[in-house]
Amino acid sequence: xxxxxxxxxxxxxxxxxxxxxxxxxxxxxxxxxxxxxxxxxxxxxxxxxxxxxxxxxxxxxxxxxxxxxxxxxxxxxxxxxxxxxxxxxxxxxxxxxxxxxxxx
Amino acid sequence: xxxxxxxxxxxxxxxxxxxxxxxxxxxxxxxxxxxxxxxxxxxxxxxxxxxxxxxxxxxxxxxxxxxxxxxxxxxxxxxxxxxxxxxxxxxxxxxxxxxxxxxxxxxxxxxxxxxxxxxxxxxxxxxxxxxxxxxxxxxxxxxxxxxxxxxxxxxxxxxxxxxxxxxxxxxxxxxxxxxxxxxxxxxxxxxxxxxxxxx
Numbered sequence: 570x571x572x573x574x575x576x577x578x579x580x581x582x583x584x585x586x587x588x589x590x591x592x593x594x595x596x597x598x599x600x601x602x603x604x605x606x607x608x609x610x611x612x613x614x615x616x617x618x619x620x621x622x623x624x625x626x627x628x629x630x631x632x633x634x635x636x637x638x639x640x641x642x643x644x645x646x647x648x649x650x651x652x653x654x655x656x657x658x659x660x661x662x663x664x665x666x667x668x669x670x671x672x673x
Numbered sequence: 674x675x676x677x678x679x680x681x682x683x684x685x686x687x688x689x690x691x692x693x694x695x696x697x698x699x700x701x702x703x704x705x706x707x708x709x710x711x712x713x714x715x716x717x718x719x720x721x722x723x724x725x726x727x728x729x730x731x732x733x734x735x736x737x738x739x740x741x742x743x744x745x746x747x748x749x750x751x752x753x754x755x756x757x758x759x760x761x762x763x764x765x766x767x768x769x770x771x772x773x774x775x776x777x778x779x780x781x782x783x784x785x786x787x788x789x790x791x792x793x794x795x796x797x798x799x800x801x802x803x804x805x806x807x808x809x810x811x812x813x814x815x816x817x818x819x820x821x822x823x824x825x826x827x828x829x830x831x832x833x834x835x836x837x838x839x840x841x842x843x844x845x846x847x848x849x850x851x852x853x854x855x856x857x858x859x860x861x862x863x864x865x866x867x868x869x870x871x872x
Binding site for chain 1: 697698700701702704705707708709711712722723724728729732733736
C-alpha cells in the first residue's frame, strides 16, 4: 500500500483504538492486531504526532508499581474520525466509478 | 538482549538529544517491554520482537526537525566551566589563526577553481580572435596581391576558428566538472563538522 496513505490510515486506526476508552501502547497494538498489524516502533511516532496535533492527550497512571501512559482522545480527535468517514464515502463512490466497467 | 541492555543501547544511539527527546522514547519502550512481559512473553522475546535499537534510534532521529538537530550539534553538551572559558580566551592567539587559515584555504580553493575556468575561456576567446584576425589578414594580403601569404593566413585563421568552436564545447564540459568538484570539496569540509547522523 502507498506509504503516505497507510500512514494516514494508521493515524485513524490509533484514534479509533482509544475512542471507546483510554488505552495504553501495548493494548492499542493488541486491539488493532486482528485488523491491521502495527509494530511498536511504528506506533511510537504516530502517538507523538497525534499528541502534538492535539488529537489525543497523555496521562500517567500507576500500574503494578510502575507508570503507564494512557492516551485519551480529544474532541479534535473524534472529529478527525468523523471526517475520515466522510472522506471514505467519497472514496467508495470513486471506487464504484473506477470498477463500473469491470462489472459489465 | 534483556530490557536494560536494550534501553542502554537505545540511549547510547540517542546521545546528544535534549533530555526530553531521550526520555520519552525510553519510557515508551520500557513500558511496552514491561507490558509484554506481563502478558507472559519472556523478557528475551519481548525485547527482540521490538527490533534493533540502532534502527529505532535512527527513526526517532529522522522524526526530529532538522533545526533542532543542528542546534543540538552546535550547542555545547554542557555549560563551559570557568577555566575552559579562560583557556579559550588565552588560546585565541592559537585557534584564531587556525580558523582564519582554514577559511583562507577554502577561499583559495574556490579562487583556483574559478581562475582555471576564467583562463580556459580566455584561451578560447584569444584563439577565436586569432581566427578572425587571420581571415581579415588574408583579405588584406590578397587585396595587396600577396596571394601565397593570403592563403596561408586564411588557412591558419579558419583552423583557429574551428579550434575555438571545438574548444568551447570541451571547456564547457571541463567547467561543469570543476563546478561539481568544487561542490564536492565544500561538502567534504561540511561533513567534517556535521559528523554522521541523519542527512
